[in-house]
Amino acid sequence: MTFDSNAFLIILTGTLIAISCGFLGVFMMLRKMSMTGDAISHAVLPGIVIGYFVSGSQRSLEVIIGAGLLGILATLMIEGLRKKAKVQLDASIGITFTLLFAIGIILINMFAYKVDLDQECVLYGEIAYLPIDLWITKSGLNLGPRITWLAGLNLLFVGVFIYLLFKELVLTSFDENFSSVMGIPAKGVNLALMSMVSYTTVSSFESVGAILVVALLAVPPATAFLWTKSLNSLLKLTAALAILISVLGYYLAFWMDSSIAGMMVTVAGGFFLASALIKGKKPSWFKGTPKESKPLGI
Amino acid sequence: MEDFVYFFTFQDPSIAWVVIGITLLGIGSAYVGTFSFLDKKALLGDAISHSVLPGICLGFILAGEKNPLYIVTGAFLAGGLATFLSSWLKKNTKLSEDSIIATILSVFFGFGIVMLTALQKSGNPEIAGLNSFIFGNAIGISEFDLMIYGGLSLTIILVLTVFLKEFRLMVFDPAFGRAIGFPINGIRFLFNVLMILAVVIGIQAIGVVLMAALLITPGAAARFWTDRLNSLLILAALFSILSGILGTYISFVIPQMPTGPWVVVFLSLFALISFLVSPKSGIIFRYLKRKNYLRKTHRDHLLKSLYKALEEGQKGLLIDKIYELYPFQKKEIHQSIIDLNKVGYIYNNQGIIILTDSGVTEAMRVVRLHRLWELYLNESLKIAPDHVHESAEQMEHLLTPELEELLEKRLNFPSLDPHQETIPREKNDLR
Known part of the structure; x- marks a missing residue:
């Protein structure tokens, strides 16, 4: 088989996005905030539209800033509804993201003449067009696909973020009260994590779409969580799954002539289901004497 | 249209x-x-x-x-x-x-x-x-x-x-x-x-x-x-x-x-x-309710201080003296003075705040509740006298007349609280 540079680039980009999402997803899952991630990935839509409208381009800093602000707004709104209005958490998530998404669609329809965006592209982008979309400098130097660079930059930021704030993230995830006593601003750490999630959503929505960002945030960490109880191996396993998903997803999609991002998620779902069947509780006649389980270590 | x-x-x-x-x-x-x-x-x-x-x-x-x-x-x-x-x-x-x-x-x-x-x-x-x-x-x-x-x-x-x-x-x-x-x-x-x-x-x-x-x-x-x-x-x-x-x-x-x-x-x-x-659970309503409650607690505290001054033989308190009693709460106390003046519990005599007759009755009620609760904690729950004040500070705003009656009956109409201070009633009126 000859080396296919397009395939390599697509798989590389998929892997980069999947690892960034997976790392953030691990912490979201440990904080029982996976659905907040889902909410953010929908809620950034108005920010993207406004950023697009202001700058006139889908690839501008304004789009990223707009989406980032909306992501933070969504987080604050969920928290506000829960704490100030005392709405239960699941309902405040549901109300927040549906409202923001609805506003986003209305904005798209309002600016329809000016903004070349539609909800389909936001919901399920297309990674296959990535090799066409090149980043060419003014001097004419071809630096390769733009989205791959974006994904790489994203992973770099996520990596640095987690490396620098590892202790804070771990403490606030496992014991918020203790971390406040230690003087760690739990709310600030939380907001920082949410901003990273919104940034990741924006920088990947063009290629994998909002729903698939949710999948990459939720599924690999959940799968890894079924196999391990230590945080370090959780992160490593998530990264390994991310690579596996990208490779298998690409070739299966290629073989079936279908959506690559969708196939990545389907593969992830397959791994998840298999893990749940293997590691889930078995009927009593199936299992021997139960082993003693250890609590989750750090 | x-x-x-x-x-x-x-x-x-x-x-x-x-x-x-x-x-x-x-x-x-x-x-x-x-x-x-x-x-x-x-x-x-x-x-x-x-x-x-x-x-x-x-x-x-x-x-x-x-x-x-x-x-x-x-x-x-x-x-x-x-x-x-x-x-x-x-x-x-x-x-x-x-x-x-x-x-x-x-x-x-x-x-x-x-x-x-x-x-x-x-x-x-x-x-x-x-x-x-x-x-x-x-x-x-x-x-x-x-x-x-x-x-x-x-x-x-x-x-x-x-x-x-x-x-x-x-x-x-x-x-x-x-x-x-x-x-x-x-x-x-x-x-x-x-x-x-x-x-x-x-x-x-x-x-x-x-x-x-x-x-x-x-x-x-x-x-x-x-x-x-x-x-x-x-x-x-x-x-x-x-x-x-x-x-x-x-x-x-x-x-x-x-x-x-x-x-x-x-x-x-x-x-x-x-x-x-x-109403009931809306944000605005709950905010107002909380604010009203806080205002009431400040009023009650002011009445209590004036009553204590009365116990010590002073007829009233200088406004500046009152502000000194509650550092950092000048605004709230100022509001309480206005409020109490309006309902006729106090009057201002050349910078000295003095309780009116109805004011003394109301102040006696608050102080009575405070001291009754202290006594109740001390006698019935065996809490040391130096630990009962904080709880009484909160309960004095909340106790209803029915609860007051129950407390009185249960404690058999006591005359002294755990700190040996008189529990004010009509018979030991200081007016």
């Missing part, structure tokens, strides 16, 4: 159809959603609405065209599988509920996209209509579709009304229901069936993503106005109908506007207004 009259007189039969359809749909999903909201499973509806995509595609493949019966059946089966998987995972793995829901939602949707793209590449011209199942298109629903969906909505509403008692048990006290012999698992199964049905038919009008709003928001908004299930359901349905009609109206007046998002915006508007202004 003409548009307004034209729309709301329902002269146009197609408008009437759409409004009837969206009303039935709204009531159905608001009913189901309110129950799942009370059951703290609000996001399950979101998971189901994303999960039906593969089923819709499968129905399309089997029928070869956009046949609502095939598509609804396929969607229903996919939704059922998602619901079953989520409860199975909840029972058999250590994953938390939100993680399970996010996983199921995204995996099913991802798989649906794989099927959808495969279908699109197959080149069937009917495929274009399939998108309206994902993003919803209330206006584009045909009369025939409407009959089926309206009929299903009506079924949902009827079943929920007939089995109201059973569903109430399932939501509020399943253990009790089981104990008195109700088949709770069966009821839950029936409820899940209704919920999936509501989602499957709702998606056509409003789309996969926004379906969650149709389920969650009416119940959450109505919850702020009432504590009774029946009025909760009626109110939720009302919110849903109103937003449905308003959303349809907007997209009628401004044709480029989509219906579904506007319905959601109106629903959320109702919800946000409810959160703000509802």
